[in-house]
Amino acid sequence: MVASSVLGFPRIGANREVKKAVEAYWAGKISADQLTQAAADVRKASWQSVKSKGVDYVPSGEFSLYDHVLDHATAFNVVPKRYVGHGLSPLDVYFAMGRGRQADGVDVPASEMKKWFDSNYHYVVPEFAEDTDFQLKFNKAVEEYNDAKALGIETRPVVLGPITFLWLGKPSKEARPGFQPISLLQKLLPVYKKLLSDLKAAGAEWVQIDEPVLVLDQAAHFEKEFTTAYAELAPVAPKIMLTTYFNRLDSNLKFVAKLPVAGLHIDLDRAPEQLDATLEAVKATDLVLSLGVVSGRNIWKTDFEAAIKLGQKAVDVLGQDRVIIATSSSLLHTPVTLESEKKLTEEQKDWFSFALEKTAEVSTIAKVLSGSQDAAVAQALEANKTSIAKRREFERNSDDAVRKRVAAITPDQLERRSPFAVRQEVQKKKLDLPKFPTTTIGSFPQTKEIRQARAKLGKNEITEEAYEDFLKKEIDSVVRFQEKAGLDLLVHGEPERNDMVQYFGELLNGFVFTQNGWVQSYGSRYVRPPIIVSDVSRPGPMTVKWSSYAQSITQKPMKGMLTGPVTILNWSFPRADISRELQSKQLALALRDEVIDLEKAGIQAIQVDEPAIREGLPLRRVDWDHYLQWAVDSFKLATAGVTDALQTHSHFCYSDFDDIFPSIQRLDADVISIEASKSDMKLLKTFKQYGYSNQIGPGVYDIHSPRVPGEQEIKDRVSAMLEILPDSLLFVNPDCGLKTRGWKETEASLNNLVAAARWARGTY
Numbered sequence: 062m063v064a065s066s067v068l069g070f071p072r073i074g075a076n077r078e079v080k081k082a083v084e085a086y087w088a089g090k091i092s093a094d095q096l097t098q099a100a101a102d103v104r105k106a107s108w109q110s111v112k113s114k115g116v117d118y119v120p121s122g123e124f125s126l127y128d129h130v131l132d133h134a135t136a137f138n139v140v141p142k143r144y145v146g147h148g149l150s151p152l153d154v155y156f157a158m159g160r161g162r163q164a165d166g167v168d169v170p171a172s173e174m175k176k177w178f179d180s181n182y183h184y185v186v187p188e189f190a191e192d193t194d195f196q197l198k199f200n201k202a203v204e205e206y207n208d209a210k211a212l213g214i215e216t217r218p219v220v221l222g223p224i225t226f227l228w229l230g231k232p233s234k235e236a237r238p239g240f241q242p243i244s245l246l247q248k249l250l251p252v253y254k255k256l257l258s259d260l261k262a263a264g265a266e267w268v269q270i271d272e273p274v275l276v277l278d279q280a281a282h283f284e285k286e287f288t289t290a291y292a293e294l295a296p297v298a299p300k301i302m303l304t305t306y307f308n309r310l311d312s313n314l315k316f317v318a319k320l321p322v323a324g325l326h327i328d329l330d331r332a333p334e335q336l337d338a339t340l341e342a343v344k345a346t347d348l349v350l351s352l353g354v355v356s357g358r359n360i361w362k363t364d365f366e367a368a369i370k371l372g373q374k375a376v377d378v379l380g381q382d383r384v385i386i387a388t389s390s391s392l393l394h395t396p397v398t399l400e401s402e403k404k405l406t407e408e409q410k411d412w413f414s415f416a417l418e419k420t421a422e423v424s425t426i427a428k429v430l431s432g433s434q435d436a437a438v439a440q441a442l443e444a445n446k447t448s449i450a451k452r453r454e455f456e457r458n459s460d461d462a463v464r465k466r467v468a469a470i471t472p473d474q475l476e477r478r479s480p481f482a483v484r485q486e487v488q489k490k491k492l493d494l495p496k497f498p499t500t501t502i503g504s505f506p507q508t509k510e511i512r513q514a515r516a517k518l519g520k521n522e523i524t525e526e527a528y529e530d531f532l533k534k535e536i537d538s539v540v541r542f543q544e545k546a547g548l549d550l551l552v553h554g555e556p557e558r559n560d561m562v563q564y565f566g567e568l569l570n571g572f573v574f575t576q577n578g579w580v581q582s583y584g585s586r587y588v589r590p591p592i593i594v595s596d597v598s599r600p601g602p603m604t605v606k607w608s609s610y611a612q613s614i615t616q617k618p619m620k621g622m623l624t625g626p627v628t629i630l631n632w633s634f635p636r637a638d639i640s641r642e643l644q645s646k647q648l649a650l651a652l653r654d655e656v657i658d659l660e661k662a663g664i665q666a667i668q669v670d671e672p673a674i675r676e677g678l679p680l681r682r683v684d685w686d687h688y689l690q691w692a693v694d695s696f697k698l699a700t701a702g703v704t705d706a707l708q709t710h711s712h713f714c715y716s717d718f719d720d721i722f723p724s725i726q727r728l729d730a731d732v733i734s735i736e737a738s739k740s741d742m743k744l745l746k747t748f749k750q751y752g753y754s755n756q757i758g759p760g761v762y763d764i765h766s767p768r769v770p771g772e773q774e775i776k777d778r779v780s781a782m783l784e785i786l787p788d789s790l791l792f793v794n795p796d797c798g799l800k801t802r803g804w805k806e807t808e809a810s811l812n813n814l815v816a817a818a819r820w821a822r823g824t825y
């Protein structure tokens with residue numbers, strides 16, 4: 062029999078119960094016991110849902126109140142010293158690590174967060190040092206396994222693997238220079254042994270050990286660590302399903318296939334091409350192979366025929382009992398269920414599968430491969446065939462004009478008319494900006510009033526006209542403020558935007574939106590990504606009205622503000638039937654038209670934000686060049702359709718450019734703004750070393766905190782910057798947009814920023 066499995070279920074609850082409970086606990090509205098109960102209810106509901114769909118291996122232990130890496134770290138006593146000794150309960154220490162804590166005399170910042178591989182999920186980075194004292198503080202895997210068992214549900218517990226755990230971490234401040242977390246492996250293994258042997262004693266037949274690090278180039282250096290670790294763990298553990306996801310094993314397969322584990326899971330959604338090599342490598346062993354054919358990363362219905370083909374290939378080589386049909390990764394990255402979508406049309410609903418629907422899919426595919434004669438299975442197979450055919454038909458009849466336009470893109474469309482040095486002279490005359498021009502990144506505080514007005518419009522409590530009047534007044538006051546503060550290049554403040562991606566998605570053809578399609582981004586922050594369902598085009602101008610209104614009320618130049626193609630793509634659920642490259646180019650063409658329209662409307666500077674360009678980098682280095690080629694081309698396509706006089710800006714929320722400098726230069730934006738207030742000047746030195754030639758606005762203060770930077774502090778930063786960068790290239794601006802800030806600190810901070818720039822003009 063071919064079995065089925067789910068590697069992890071969303072842990073937010075069908076109606077965001079976990080967010081609600083966690084935030085209520087933080088606000089002191091419910092007790093720790095009530096929170097624990099709410100979490101137990103959600104786990105129970107998830108187990109029952111997965112079970113009810115007929116899945117053989119139901120996951121447990123992957124639930125989390127905040128982040129599964131944080132759970133794992135606290136269970137193993139990996140708690141940085143700054144969180145200890147405040148008299149907090151373990152639960153409050155846990156949350157303090159996740160989000161910081163500032164109450165009752167305790168003042169500790171949150172631990173660092175990082176992106177979970179190439180997803181939009183963020184984990185809390187564990188901190189290690191030579192003296193890290195691993196202990197098994199609690200055995201979450203056993204506890205949740207037992208809870209499920211008590212409900213009559215046999216589960217396969219999920220545990221984060223030791224090598225990935227250490228790899229995800231960083232040296233703590235106390236660690237000696239050069240310390241590498243992986244050096245702790247021998248100290249860590251006894252604790253894993255305890256965890257796993259307890260699990261075995263509790264009756265677990267299998268355990269899923271996640272080692273996603275195996276799909277990275279770096280894992281090649283860890284062959285020895287993997288070999289020792291699993292040789293020690295396998296004898297005491299339940300049968301180990303060594304689980305990889307998000308990419309291919311490539312050459313790591315050589316040592317992975319020899320590890321003493323009982324099963325191996327590979328991601329065939331991201332990397333179907335690895336099936337053949339994997340079959341070849343495991344066929345002479347007795348490993349069970351788990352095939353991730355149902356995507357844990359997208360929201361599309363699985364094409365059963367294609368999945369069955371892959372599954373059958375494996376069955377032919379290994380036999381039914383050595384094949385499992387699974388989700389490609391945890392379903393954490395997908396919304397809970399389509400059942401809560403009331404506004405999608407029947408046609409649209411038929412395209413999608415969310416977590417619950419995917420759960421049914423693995424079960425059906427496994428049954429088909431087992432040769433089931435069940436009528437319900439035959440019916441599901443038939444229904445899938447019809448749905449997929451309809452979707453393919455829709456895809457074929459998508460927008461031909463858009464496809465033709467993409468196919469007709471020529472290299473000259475990617476290039477500005479003149480080189481930067483020429484443009485800079487033209488722009489100097491046109492925009493008449495002073496030396497060290499001051500500007501902001503786009504958004505101003507999104508006040509309660511703004512959110513209320515938007516909510517009222519959504520509920521039809523105010524008219525479209527009343528809403529627009531309200532927005533104009535907002536723009537008026539933001540413009541007046543900037544004039545008074547003495548900023549040079551103004552912005553309209555983005556009051557009309559609910560979100561920098563959703564706003565554009567709603568104005569473009571080709572997107573649909575869910576009502577309840579929430580996925581966890583980090584902690585209690587969930588996002589509802591738009592879905593790209595067909596070819597993307599722009600029915601009409603999207604921002605011209607706002608930008609030209611803002612320009613009409615001031616003599617100062619106004620900067621138009623757009624979200625870039627790569628960022629829109631990355632923060633949406635993309636189509637699976639055409640490449641990301643093609644979707645990005647379609648978005649770029651739509652934005653190109655917008656940029657050209659903005660220039661026609663008299664706007665002289667336009668910023669196209671691309672904070673997601675770096676996070677879109679593929680996991681494997683060999684895939685970088687191809688990605689960077691089309692990602693940078695997309696930005697250029699969006700921005701190059703203007704005259705030399707138009708000053709293009711781009712913004713990135715980060716500054717780790719070391720390995721992608723040539724691509725940043727190739728964007729050829731006239732000005733880029735980057736995060737720089739927290740980093741030392743090393744970053745700018747690298748810019749200089751690299752010979753970056755266009756203008757740069759390294760953020761002079763951190764907007765992520767309400768703290769107001771002093772005037773002297775900003776002067777010092779500007780001075781330090783000017784020691785490295787030529788006068789002619791420096792812009793003065795904050796690190797990022799101001800939407801999460803209050804007005805009070807915004808005013809004070811920007812006044813100091815302008816004062817510092819004025820001082821610099823007199824001094825340098």
Ligand code: GLN
Nearest residue numbers: 502503504670672798799
């Ligand atoms: N223009 C956007 C803003 O200011 C940029 C946001 C971002 O980079 N994440 O809010």
Ligand code: ZN
Nearest residue numbers: 713714797798
């Ligand atoms: Zn930013």
